[in-house]
Amino acid sequence: VLSKGGETLTEDLDDYRSRAQSVAEPAAWDYLAGGAGAERTLAANVAAFRGATVVPRVLVDVSAVETTVEVCGTRLAAPLGVAPVAYQRLWHPDGEAATAAGAAATGTLMIASMFSSVRYEQIAAAGGSRWLQLYVLRDRAILLDLVTRAEAAGFTALVVTVDTPRLGDRRRDVRNSFAIPPHAQSQNIDPATMALAGIPAPGGSALASHVDATYDPGLRWSDLEWLAERSGLPVVLKGILDPADANRAVDAGAAGIVVSNHGGRQLDGAIATLDALPAVAAAVAGRVPVLFDGGVRHGVDILVARALGADVVLVGRPPIWGLAAGGAAGVTGVLSRLRAELELAMALAGRPRLTDLDPAIIRRAPR
Numbered sequence: 339v340l341s342k343g344g345e346t347l348t349e350d351l352d353d354y355r356s357r358a359q360s361v362a363e364p365a366a367w368d369y370l371a372g373g374a375g376a377e378r379t380l381a382a383n384v385a386a387f388r389g390a391t392v393v394p395r396v397l398v399d400v401s402a403v404e405t406t407v408e409v410c411g412t413r414l415a416a417p418l419g420v421a422p423v424a425y426q427r428l429w430h431p432d433g434e435a436a437t438a439a440g441a442a443a444t445g446t447l448m449i450a451s452m453f454s455s456v457r458y459e460q461i462a463a464a465g466g467s468r469w470l471q472l473y474v475l476r477d478r479a480i481l482l483d484l485v486t487r488a489e490a491a492g493f494t495a496l497v498v499t500v501d502t503p504r505l506g507d508r509r510r511d512v513r514n515s516f517a518i519p520p521h522a523q524s525q526n527i528d529p530a531t532m533a534l535a536g537i538p539a540p541g542g543s544a545l546a547s548h549v550d551a552t553y554d555p556g557l558r559w560s561d562l563e564w565l566a567e568r569s570g571l572p573v574v575l576k577g578i579l580d581p582a583d584a585n586r587a588v589d590a591g592a593a594g595i596v597v598s599n600h601g602g603r604q605l606d607g608a609i610a611t612l613d614a615l616p617a618v619a620a621a622v623a624g625r626v627p628v629l630f631d632g633g634v635r636h637g638v639d640i641l642v643a644r645a646l647g648a649d650v651v652l653v654g655r656p657p658i659w660g661l662a663a664g665g666a667a668g669v670t671g672v673l674s675r676l677r678a679e680l681e682l683a684m685a686l687a688g689r690p691r692l693t694d695l696d697p698a699i700i701r702r703a704p705r
C-alpha cells in the first residue's frame with residue numbers, strides 16, 4: 339500500500355475511474371472517455387506503455403528519491419502536470435477551481451483550458467503553478483484579450499494547441515448529439531462566440547459546429563511568431579508529433595512543445611505519443627523543454643516517458659476521474675497516487691534521480 343505524508347493511498351486510478359463513471363452523466367462520460375473514429379489512437383496511446391518495460395538495477399542506494407523539476411521557470415514537485423480539459427463543470431460543480439486546488443496541493447502544474455467553465459481569475463485563486471491553454475480563433479482580438487487576462491491573473495505560460503484546425507470525428511458525441519449544457523459553459527469568452535457549443539445539433543456534435551465557426555483552419559507558423567512576439571509569456575506549442583515540426587517550433591520561438599495527439603481525439607490513426615516521443619526529443623536536443631501526454635495511467639509510465647525524452651508528463655483524463663469522484667480531494671488523490679507510484683517505481687528500478695533515466699533502461703516490444 340502506498341502512502342503520502344502518513345496518509346494511506348488505497349485507491350488507485352482504476353478505482354477513481356470506476357467511481358467517476360458511476361456518477362457522471364452518460365453523455366458527459368462519453369465526451370471524457372471517447373476518442374475520434376474507431377478510437378484506435380486512443381487505445382494505441384495506452385498500449386504503447388504496456389509494450390515498454392524497464393530493466394531495473396539493484397543494490398543502488400535509494401534511501402532518497404528526487405523528483406523535483408523546473409519547466410519554463412515553473413518549479414514542480416514532480417515531472418507531472420494536469421493537461422488542459424475543457425468544460426470541467428460537466429463532472430463536478432466546482433469544476434476547474436477544484437482541479438486547480440488539487441494540483442496546487444500536490445505541487446503539480448495546472449494547465450487550464452481556454453474553455454474553462456470557471457473564470458480564469460477563480461482558477462488562479464487556488465494558488466499553485468498555472469499555465470493557460472489557447473486555441474487560435476479567427477477573431478484574434480479575443481486571443482489578445484485572453485493573453486492580457488492570463489498575465490494579470492498570474493498564469494506564467496501560454497500553451498497554444500495546434501492539432502485542431504477542425505474537430506476530430508468523435509463518434510460518441512455525434513451519437514449523443516452532445517452539446518455543452520448551460521451549467522458547464524465557458525465563463526471566459528463572450529456568449530455569442532460560444533453559442534454553437536451549447537446548441538444540440540441532432541445527428542451531429544455541437545462542438546464540431548462551434549470549432550468550424552470559430553477556430554482558424556488557416557493557422558500558419560507566421561501566426562505563432564506573431565503571438566510569441568505579442569505575449570509577455572512563454573508560448574508552448576501543444577500537439578507536435580513530427581520531429582520536423584518540433585524543429586520548426588523552436589525556430590518560430592516556442593518556449594517548449596507538447597508531444598500530444600490530443601488523447602486520441604483528433605486524427606484517429608495518428609501515431610501513439612510514446613512512439614513519437616524519442617525522435618521528437620532527439621530533434622529538440624534539449625533546446626526547449628519537451629512535455630508529453632497521452633495514455634499515462636501509472637507512475638511507471640511517467641518514468642518510461644522521462645527515460646524516452648519527456649521533461650514533464652501531463653495527464654488529461656485521470657484528474658477528471660478524481661474530480662468527478664470527489665472534487666478537489668479526488669484530484670489530490672489521483673495526483674498524489676501518481677507521484678507516489680513514480681517514486682516507488684524509481685526506487686525499485688534503482689534510479690533514484692530523474693537524471694538516471696535514459697533510453698537504455700527501456701525495452702520496447704514490437705506491437
Ligand SMILES: Cc1cc2nc3c(=O)[nH]c(=O)nc-3n(C[C@H](O)[C@H](O)[C@H](O)COP(=O)(O)O)c2cc1C
Nearest residue numbers: 421422423424451499600601631632633653654655
Ligand atoms: C474531455 C477532454 C477535453 C479536452 N479539452 C482540451 C482543451 O480544451 N484543449 C486542449 O488543448 N486539449 C484538450 N484535451 C486534450 C488533453 O489536453 C490531452 O492532450 C489528452 O487528454 C491527454 O491524454 P490522456 O487523457 O490519455 O492523458 C481534452 C481532453 C479531454 C479528454
